[in-house]
Amino acid sequence: MKLTKLLLAAAVAAISTAPLMAETVKVGVIGPFSGPFSGSFGEPFRQGVETYVAMNGQPTEDIEVEFIYRDLQAPDPGRARALAQELVARDGVQYLAGFVFTPNAIAAAGISAQAKIPTVIFNASASAVVSQSPYYVRTSNTLPQVSVPTAQNALEKGYRTVVTAVSDYGPGVDAETSFVKAFEAGGGEVLETIRMPLSTTDFGPYLQSIQLQEPDALFVFLPYGPPTYSFVNAYRNNGLDDAGIAFVGTSETQEVDLQSLGEAAIGLETGYFYSAAHESPENEAFKEKLAELFPDAEPNPATVSAFDGTHALYEMIRATEGQPDPDAAIAAISGASWESPRGPITIDAETRDIIQNVYIRVVEQEENGRLVNREIKTYEAQPDYGVQD
Amino acid sequence: MLSLIASILIDGISYGLVLFMVSVGLTVTLGLMRFVNLAHGTFAMVGGYAAATFVTALGLPYVLALILAAAVAGIIAFGLEIALVRRVYARPELDQVLLTIGLVFMGIALSGMIFGNSLVPIRLPEFLRGSTDLGFRSMPTQRFVPLVLGLLSLAGIWLLFERTRFGVKLRATVDNPRAAGELGINTRRVYAAAFAIGAALAGLGGVAGAELLPVEPYYPLKYLVLFLAVVAVGGPGNMAGSFVAAILLGTVETAGKYLAPEFATIALYALMLIVLSWRPEGLFQRSSKT
Numbered sequence: 001m002k003l004t005k006l007l008l009a010a011a012v013a014a015i016s017t018a019p020l021m022a023e024t025v026k027v028g029v030i031g032p033f034s035g036p037f038s039g040s041f042g043e044p045f046r047q048g049v050e051t052y053v054a055m056n057g058q059p060t061e062d063i064e065v066e067f068i069y070r071d072l073q074a075p076d077p078g079r080a081r082a083l084a085q086e087l088v089a090r091d092g093v094q095y096l097a098g099f100v101f102t103p104n105a106i107a108a109a110g111i112s113a114q115a116k117i118p119t120v121i122f123n124a125s126a127s128a129v130v131s132q133s134p135y136y137v138r139t140s141n142t143l144p145q146v147s148v149p150t151a152q153n154a155l156e157k158g159y160r161t162v163v164t165a166v167s168d169y170g171p172g173v174d175a176e177t178s179f180v181k182a183f184e185a186g187g188g189e190v191l192e193t194i195r196m197p198l199s200t201t202d203f204g205p206y207l208q209s210i211q212l213q214e215p216d217a218l219f220v221f222l223p224y225g226p227p228t229y230s231f232v233n234a235y236r237n238n239g240l241d242d243a244g245i246a247f248v249g250t251s252e253t254q255e256v257d258l259q260s261l262g263e264a265a266i267g268l269e270t271g272y273f274y275s276a277a278h279e280s281p282e283n284e285a286f287k288e289k290l291a292e293l294f295p296d297a298e299p300n301p302a303t304v305s306a307f308d309g310t311h312a313l314y315e316m317i318r319a320t321e322g323q324p325d326p327d328a329a330i331a332a333i334s335g336a337s338w339e340s341p342r343g344p345i346t347i348d349a350e351t352r353d354i355i356q357n358v359y360i361r362v363v364e365q366e367e368n369g370r371l372v373n374r375e376i377k378t379y380e381a382q383p384d385y386g387v388q389d
Numbered sequence: 390m391l392s393l394i395a396s397i398l399i400d401g402i403s404y405g406l407v408l409f410m411v412s413v414g415l416t417v418t419l420g421l422m423r424f425v426n427l428a429h430g431t432f433a434m435v436g437g438y439a440a441a442t443f444v445t446a447l448g449l450p451y452v453l454a455l456i457l458a459a460a461v462a463g464i465i466a467f468g469l470e471i472a473l474v475r476r477v478y479a480r481p482e483l484d485q486v487l488l489t490i491g492l493v494f495m496g497i498a499l500s501g502m503i504f505g506n507s508l509v510p511i512r513l514p515e516f517l518r519g520s521t522d523l524g525f526r527s528m529p530t531q532r533f534v535p536l537v538l539g540l541l542s543l544a545g546i547w548l549l550f551e552r553t554r555f556g557v558k559l560r561a562t563v564d565n566p567r568a569a570g571e572l573g574i575n576t577r578r579v580y581a582a583a584f585a586i587g588a589a590l591a592g593l594g595g596v597a598g599a600e601l602l603p604v605e606p607y608y609p610l611k612y613l614v615l616f617l618a619v620v621a622v623g624g625p626g627n628m629a630g631s632f633v634a635a636i637l638l639g640t641v642e643t644a645g646k647y648l649a650p651e652f653a654t655i656a657l658y659a660l661m662l663i664v665l666s667w668r669p670e671g672l673f674q675r676s677s678k679t
Binding site: 036038039040043168194195196197199200201202204205206208209211225226229230233234236237238239242256257260261262263296 | 396400403501505506508509510512518520522527528529531602603606607611612615642646647650653654
């Protein structure tokens with residue numbers, strides 16, 4: 001008798017908890033979680049996602065989000081497509097996210113478009129990316145978006161002649177093109193455009209020959225890590241600063257590299273979308289949580305892009321109550337605005353690309369010896385200037 | 390025009406000296422010992438990390454950190470030689486490739502775990518920072534480190550291998566291990582010592598070249614081709630050959646950067662192609678034959 005009672009009680013308990021069981025929405029995140037790009041992208045992606053989840057809990061009481069991370073170390077379009085397909089077909093993800101490299105994001109667009117998978121781009125920053133699938137949304141930036149205000153600022157500072165030196169790869173060429181266009185449109189003169197091979201380790205000769213042309217400023221775009229480090233040191237050690245040739249950059253002083261650049265970075269001026277030194281309660285809360293979860297992490301633009309990307313995912317999941325309804329999800333995020341740790345941002349209702357402030361920052365040393373990107377000027381609500389071409 | 394040529398020479402030679410410094414250890418292990426050592430960069434990286442730790446965490450002076458870094462790389466290599474490397478000397482080259490590339494990947498994973506995946510700078514002392522005025526132009530003061538170390542190591546290695554008993558023993562061991570053993574040379578010890586010396590030089594090069602090739606987990610893989618290029622063009626086993634090759638490669642690439650920026654890297658590979666098709670054994674062949 002006792003046994004039947006117990007079973008009955010168990011059955012009742014099981015029934016009554018059943019409706020409370022959370023529904024699981026799966027999100028596939030593709031990025032370089034190991035390999036040479038894990039430090040500058042993969043780890044920040046994961047930290048951004050986990051910080052957002054830790055601060056905001058689950059989207060609603062009865063929806064639980066499960067993030068499935070897939071490692072894609074380098075630009076590899078075939079593998080990007082295969083991973084996206086596998087996540088959709090086998091793991092049954094409702095959303096995709098991540099993507100560091102433009103070719104990977106473009107390769108996965110077919111999957112997103114055909115299977116109608118809303119996808120949040122955490123980095124890939126060529127203008128064309130978002131237009132590849134009607135279900136693509138971007139929370140990072142585009143190269144014209146940061147290069148154009150940087151060029152305007154150079155003009156406003158009175159620089160009339162510029163030499164550009166960029167690494168010879170997609171993003172470098174994009175940055176060069178949009179900078180030159182904006183700088184010339186504003187009446188400036190570009191003396192020479194130099195494209196440096198990606199494998200360059202000794203930048204001295206480039207800087208020496210730039211010095212001979214005596215431009216007012218030097219616009220640069222380099223990939224993170226070693227090239228930026230060598231270039232900035234070479235800029236200082238070849239005496240370009242003493243010769244009065246100003247350094248004009250974008251992502252070169254981003255937080256993941258900043259401390260290792262050391263004293264050579266002090267005084268460098270760049271135009272970019274996120275500084276860890278941005279003063280707002282949102283940024284303070286974000287940095288506090290990030291430091292609590294990952295004591296060694298630097299708040300980096302990639303971390304914030306993933307953090308905001310997770311917000312976009314949450315908004316879409318809430319709007320569709322966790323049900324697969326891609327069109328409603330995209331409609332919910334298009335035109336949405338919110339206060340990010342970087343400042344106010346909007347997802348353009350038409351292009352689904354990000355509209356955000358671009359800040360001109362100067363590297364300063366704080367009393368504790370740490371370097372920060374101090375915001376000194378704001379270009380508000382910048383769109384992707386590439387689309388209008 | 391004259392100042393352009395002077396600039397090409399100054400930058401080319403100073404870059405060449407960096408190339409020589411980062412690959413000098415490989416001339417010993419690959420060249421003299423004829424061991425296919427793809428893990429050379431791992432020891433250079435160990436030296437770099439050691440120096441960065443000594444300077445930043447322990448506050449040691451740069452010059453002392455440099456010497457200690459070389460010692461750390463040498464000691465680690467000595468241990469690895471006894472535990473692993475000596476087992477594959479007599480085996481086919483493919484086995485040596487597999488073992489050393491395995492060491493490369495272990496080095497990448499371990500350094501990523503210990504030091505993180507971003508680069509680690511080696512702080513320079515005040516007297517090596519900034520630029521030095523040469524009259525008609527300036528150059529980075531730090532470049533004097535590879536200049537001095539390059540010439541010192543060139544002289545040191547030449548003395549050690551050509552003018553001491555140890556050098557005689559090593560050359561005998563490389564040329565005919567069995568005969569050398571029968572003549573009473575402790576071939577195992579000679580090999581272990583030579584391997585450790587090669588790694589210590591690699592460590593030295595890792596520190597000296599860190600301004601151009603900053604220390605990070607992927608260091609050993611990223612610059613592998615560069616190290617091999619210098620040794621291959623110079624002729625394996627020939628120290629002076631590596632020196633000339635490094636200066637030549639550095640100057641040609643630098644000239645490319647001044648004259649045709651977009652093709653600078655191709656210039657380096659084109660030179661390699663020309664030299665190696667003309668002399669497959671490298672510019673300077675080793676005189677004694679196997």
